[in-house]
Amino acid sequence: MNGHRKLLVGSALVIALAGASAAGWFFLHQNQHAIAAEASETTRKSVMTVKVATPVGVEWPQIIKTSGPIAAWQEAVIGAEIGGYRVSEVNADVGDKVIKGQVLAKLADDSVLADIRKQEAVVTQAKASLKQAQANANRARKVKGSGALSEQQIEEYLIAAETSAATLASAEADLQNTKITLEKISIRASDDGVITSRSATLGTVVSSGSELFLLLRQNRVEWNAEVNAQQLAAIKPEQKATITLAGGQRIKGHVRVASPTLSATTGRAVVYVRLEDAAATAGSFANGDIEIGNQKALTVPQSAVVLRDGRSYVFTLNNDNTVTRRVVTAGRYRDNRVEILNGIDATMRVVESGGAFLSEGSPITVAP
Numbered sequence: 001m002n003g004h005r006k007l008l009v010g011s012a013l014v015i016a017l018a019g020a021s022a023a024g025w026f027f028l029h030q031n032q033h034a035i036a037a038e039a040s041e042t043t044r045k046s047v048m049t050v051k052v053a054t055p056v057g058v059e060w061p062q063i064i065k066t067s068g069p070i071a072a073w074q075e076a077v078i079g080a081e082i083g084g085y086r087v088s089e090v091n092a093d094v095g096d097k098v099i100k101g102q103v104l105a106k107l108a109d110d111s112v113l114a115d116i117r118k119q120e121a122v123v124t125q126a127k128a129s130l131k132q133a134q135a136n137a138n139r140a141r142k143v144k145g146s147g148a149l150s151e152q153q154i155e156e157y158l159i160a161a162e163t164s165a166a167t168l169a170s171a172e173a174d175l176q177n178t179k180i181t182l183e184k185i186s187i188r189a190s191d192d193g194v195i196t197s198r199s200a201t202l203g204t205v206v207s208s209g210s211e212l213f214l215l216l217r218q219n220r221v222e223w224n225a226e227v228n229a230q231q232l233a234a235i236k237p238e239q240k241a242t243i244t245l246a247g248g249q250r251i252k253g254h255v256r257v258a259s260p261t262l263s264a265t266t267g268r269a270v271v272y273v274r275l276e277d278a279a280a281t282a283g284s285f286a287n288g289d290i291e292i293g294n295q296k297a298l299t300v301p302q303s304a305v306v307l308r309d310g311r312s313y314v315f316t317l318n319n320d321n322t323v324t325r326r327v328v329t330a331g332r333y334r335d336n337r338v339e340i341l342n343g344i345d346a347t348m349r350v351v352e353s354g355g356a357f358l359s360e361g362s363p364i365t366v367a368p
Contacts, residue, residue, distance in 0.1 A: 046365040051352040052317050055298050055344060060332055061291035064234070066225045068270070070245075070280045073220035076191055078104065081184045083208035085111075090200050092213065098189040104213055105187040105200045112182045119175035126171040130164035137161035193217045196282070221282045223253060223273040225290065229262055232269045234292040241273045243280070243288035251277040255290065297332060297339040298346060305330060305338055306355040314344060315351040315358050317366065323351060325360045 085107035092104040140157040143149050187200070197214035206212070223243050227235065241253040253276060259269040271290065280286070305328070306313045312330045315323040328343030344350065351358065358364070 045363065046321070047362050048354055048357060049365040049367050050354045051367045052349040053301055053304065053352045054349055055300050055340065055346050056337075057296055057298055057346060058337075059294045060297040060299075060334055060339065061240075062234075062293050062295050063332060064227060064231050064290045064292055065287070066227055066231070066271075066290065067285065067287045068223060068225040070221050070275075070282055070284045070286055071224050072196070072216050072282050073222050073274070074217040075196070076193070076215040076217050077211050078187060078190060078213040078215055079209055079211045080107065080187065080206040081208065082107070082181055083206060083210075085185065085206060087200055087202055087204045087206060087212075090198075090202050092189075092195050092198070094195050094198050096195045097193070097219065098195060098215070099192050100189055102189045103186045104189055104195075107185045107187070107206065109182060109185045112178065112185060115178045116175065116182060119171065119178050123168065123171040123175050126164065126168035130161070130168045133157070133161040133164035187212055189213075189215060191215065191217045192219075194219045216282065219278055220274070221278070221280050222256065222275060223280070223286055223288060225271040225273055225288060226266075226268045227258075227271055227290075228268055232258060232262070232271075235271050235290065236292075240291045241288055243273070243275065243286050245280055245286050246284050249279060251275055251279060253288075298344075299337040299339050300344075300350050301352050302333065302336050302338045303353040304350045304355065313355070314340070315355045315362075316344060317349040317351065317364070320363075321366065322361050322363050323358055325358075 087105060088108045089106035090104075091106075092098060092102075098104065136157040137160070140149055140154040144151075144154050193215045195213055196216045198212070199210075200212035223241070225241070235255060235258040237255055237257060239255045241255060242250055243253055244250050253273040256272045256274045258271045262269045273288075273290070300314060304314050306315070312328050313325050314328050315325055318324055326343050329341040331339035331341045333339075351364070
């Protein structure tokens with residue numbers, strides 16, 4: 001009897017435990033469904049709040065990107081016009097700003113001054129000879145026909161007067177030439193500008209035509225941009241340019257003239273761009289843009305373009321407030337906007353910023 005009771009109690013306990021286990025499994029299963037449903041609901045919630053923008057069509061200048069050296073606008077060679085004289089003074093050095101007519105160097109003038117004194121004496125002598133010859137000619141004219149002097153003597157006096165006048169003119173010309181030589185003793189700047197090279201050395205005997213200084217005329221430099229044949233056809237005088245110097249400074253310029261021919265070795269031509277700022281240094285290298293005319297562009301904010309894996313993307317808004325990732329081709333950049341060449345059209349709405357945190361199909365909230 002006791003055994004039978006224990007069996008009944010054990011059976012009841014097993015049944016109770018089985019019921020409890022089934023109830024636990026039911027509640028656990030229901031809880032898992034609830035958690036899954038809640039998780040699913042959470043995934044459908046917005047991942048972030050963003051602003052959207054519509055692409056805008058604008059007129060933007062077409063740009064030719066190129067590079068080239070900064071060079072002197074014009075250089076002037078300042079040399080000796082006379083030879084055989086010693087450099088006695090050097091008054092300018094590299095980097096000095098000079099004005100037109102300023103004395104940069106002098107040659108020894110002692111021999112030239114001696115020549116001037118000699119020529120002045122010759123002129124004085126020629127004047128005296130002319131005075132005497134003119135007096136004889138005047139007397140000969142007065143007695144002409146009286147028989148006091150023969151016709152031959154009278155003619156000789158008149159010719160002597162003319163010869164003395166010619167001798168005086170020649171002496172005065174020689175004196176003037178010597179004075180010009182004295183002026184050339186002073187080596188002067190041929191224009192305003194900056195000295196970029198100096199070969200004049202104190203004590204050196206110079207030869208005629210030898211270079212003593214090199215002058216950057218008016219301290220003007222320009223950008224020698226190199227372009228190909230296709231780009232050259234679009235270049236016109238006075239087109240705007242923006243030049244980026246080696247130090248990062250950006251300066252403005254305008255096309256002065258384009259080379260009419262292409263280089264036989266490189267197949268490229270030089271475009272000469274005058275600069276509005278003298279901060280550029282001749283001999284340096286610069287990159288820049290030349291504006292060749294306006295063209296329509298479909299643009300979006302620069303922040304809307306996301307770069308991933310070497311490609312450019314934008315995220316467009318769908319009707320259900322999810323986004324689609326689209327591959328685009330970026331063109332020109334200007335005023336914090338970027339031109340989109342393909343991949344979207346003007347009717348789409350794009351995520352203005354925050355695209356780096358989105359993925360295909362992400363739900364978003366659109367900010368007012």
